[in-house]
Amino acid sequence: MENKEVARILRETAQLLEIDGAIIGRYRSYEKVAELLYSLHERIEDICKDPKKLRELPGVGENMAEHICEILQTGDYKLRQKLLKKYPASLLELLRLQSLGPKKVLFLWETFQVSTIEGVEKLAREGKLRELPGFGEKSEQNILKATESAKRSTGRFKLNAAEDEADKFAAYIKNTELSKSAAAVESVTPAGSLRRGRETIGDIDLLVTMRPGRDKQKDVDAVAEHILKYPGIDQTLAHGENKVSVLLGSGFQVDVRMLAKENFGAALLYFTGSKSHNVALRGRALDMGWTLNEYALTTLKGGKVVAGKSEEEIYAKLGLDYIEPELREMTGEIEAAENHKMPKLVRLQDIRGDLQMHTTASDGRNSIEEMGEAAKALGYEYIALTDHSKAVTVANGMDEKRTLAQIKKIRAAQERVPGIRLLAGIEVDILKNGSLDLSNEVLAQLDVVVASVHSYMQLDREAMTDRILGAIENPYTQIIAHPTGRLVLRRDAFDYDMEKILDAAKKNGVAVECNAYPDRLDLKDVHLRMAKQRGMKIVISTDAHNTTHFRFMKYGVITARRGWLEKKDVINTLPLDQFLAALRPKPTAAVSKAAKTKSA
DNA sequence: GCCGTTTTCGGCCCGACTGTTTTCAGTCG
Numbered sequence: 001m002e003n004k005e006v007a008r009i010l011r012e013t014a015q016l017l018e019i020d021g022a023i024i025g026r027y028r029s030y031e032k033v034a035e036l037l038y039s040l041h042e043r044i045e046d047i048c049k050d051p052k053k054l055r056e057l058p059g060v061g062e063n064m065a066e067h068i069c070e071i072l073q074t075g076d077y078k079l080r081q082k083l084l085k086k087y088p089a090s091l092l093e094l095l096r097l098q099s100l101g102p103k104k105v106l107f108l109w110e111t112f113q114v115s116t117i118e119g120v121e122k123l124a125r126e127g128k129l130r131e132l133p134g135f136g137e138k139s140e141q142n143i144l145k146a147t148e149s150a151k152r153s154t155g156r157f158k159l160n161a162a163e164d165e166a167d168k169f170a171a172y173i174k175n176t177e178l179s180k181s182a183a184a185v186e187s188v189t190p191a192g193s194l195r196r197g198r199e200t201i202g203d204i205d206l207l208v209t210m211r212p213g214r215d216k217q218k219d220v221d222a223v224a225e226h227i228l229k230y231p232g233i234d235q236t237l238a239h240g241e242n243k244v245s246v247l248l249g250s251g252f253q254v255d256v257r258m259l260a261k262e263n264f265g266a267a268l269l270y271f272t273g274s275k276s277h278n279v280a281l282r283g284r285a286l287d288m289g290w291t292l293n294e295y296a297l298t299t300l301k302g303g304k305v306v307a308g309k310s311e312e313e314i315y316a317k318l319g320l321d322y323i324e325p326e327l328r329e330m331t332g333e334i335e336a337a338e339n340h341k342m343p344k345l346v347r348l349q350d351i352r353g354d355l356q357m358h359t360t361a362s363d364g365r366n367s368i369e370e371m372g373e374a375a376k377a378l379g380y381e382y383i384a385l386t387d388h389s390k391a392v393t394v395a396n397g398m399d400e401k402r403t404l405a406q407i408k409k410i411r412a413a414q415e416r417v418p419g420i421r422l423l424a425g426i427e428v429d430i431l432k433n434g435s436l437d438l439s440n441e442v443l444a445q446l447d448v449v450v451a452s453v454h455s456y457m458q459l460d461r462e463a464m465t466d467r468i469l470g471a472i473e474n475p476y477t478q479i480i481a482h483p484t485g486r487l488v489l490r491r492d493a494f495d496y497d498m499e500k501i502l503d504a505a506k507k508n509g510v511a512v513e514c515n516a517y518p519d520r521l522d523l524k525d526v527h528l529r530m531a532k533q534r535g536m537k538i539v540i541s542t543d544a545h546n547t548t549h550f551r552f553m554k555y556g557v558i559t560a561r562r563g564w565l566e567k568k569d570v571i572n573t574l575p576l577d578q579f580l581a582a583l584r585p586k587p588t589a590a591v592s593k594a595a596k597t598k599s600a
Numbered sequence: 601g602c603c604g605t606t607t608t609c610g611g612c613c614c615g616a617c618t619g620t621t622t623t624c625a626g627t628c629g
Binding site: 022023024025026027028029030032033058059060061062063067098099100102103104133134136138139142192203205238239240241242243245255257271273275279282283293294295 | 601602603610611612613615617618619620621625627628629
């Protein structure tokens, strides 16, 4: 069973316990272990084989260990079953509604035996909620809005959508032509999971710092007023002294915090998270006789400010090297920072080339020359033009003959686009049986062979593992592209033995791709980290289908950073000749080279 | 349910905001 699945069961237990009125600590203990499992990259099934190792996990005691073992063996456990006899599972859906928490959910269940979103909606429409103790007319309206919004959206969005929305909102806040209040704004900074670069984003957190002025609160109030006039707002969720929270028509919730410059570091740290990373920092602060909140790091006694202006300053006071936002997920970053073992993460400006893209030859929108010019404008030294092979008929994939013609076209285009190396590539399909979609004779003539799966995605674990292994063993395969085939929020990853695949790729000198297309982000962070631990070669490519898609590189880089990748792990940070040397050597090239050496 | 050495019992992060209260419980991040 996957870690995520066990985590989900434990989280549900925590929620049911909270509804059941358990004391805070009891349900927190389940929540904590659930969170731990979400970010753990070792498989809990493997850890469980050694009971001592299981008990060593923070927050796992005797009872929790037993629970976890029972879940792994039977798929469920007694405590949860007991709770589910008392409360229907659908009560957990109600917890997702804005403004409904465990207390009110329990009250609705006990009073009306209502346990579904539709049921709550009906009560609200009939005006039955406003009379209840602790509810009122306003609550009833809010619940109605929440049920409508729940029906519309799943609550999470792709990284690029969140970034675009955040940029638009930030530009609005800073626009002095729209509001005089903008003049008082010094900076608008996205925090939260957006800053950490998670592949999906729940809501957008923006921190607004104010210029030092005569009347701070007046400035803050004016900015808040301006924010509430943002054209995309569907509903105002909160409007306080220094916080505004709105729901946009696009489904995003945006939380804006306005703060003084001297608190910026502490606030940025706090609102960037992750939650568990923050908890660890707070604990560390307490151990050192300080307390950390969103305003500053202060002494426990007397509340004297120790640090707060910048994140760097706070980490330093806590005896830690600076931790990049992408690493703040409690997967070993605190230990690394303590022992000066932080990786020097790869940066966007380190990338020298893009190795997967499509042209009008298959399903792209731009010509070879247009892609070349656009890449050159970005400062790249080389790109590989990798159109589809014939198996992908819907994308107008190329057969052997067309591939050979395409190679010629790329060579010819090179003449017209100097200053950047145009590599003749292919995204060749990995067929159901693991063989490649084009003949070795044709593959031998390409500069870069990228292989990937676009069909029979439902193969069982064994068959899919064998299929990918087959592709890796083909001596012409140099890069496996979007290796798991998942689509963010839309399609699960293929089922195969990732460790086996990575080991085989490493052994054969095959690189794996981190596909930067925001719908893919594949490999994802945890898998990239597994690849790094094996010392594998990794490429970051955009899979661009037109020239504007080149900008997706940053999402690939941020995902790579979340996988702890450094420049040296990513081979398209190398200059052209070194990059080509890092690719798996072609059999024909090796043979002809050997033959040459012999004759010489 | 877990954890710890200034605790084996008593606390679990904590501050902002809302709405329903008439001083605060519940929700949220």
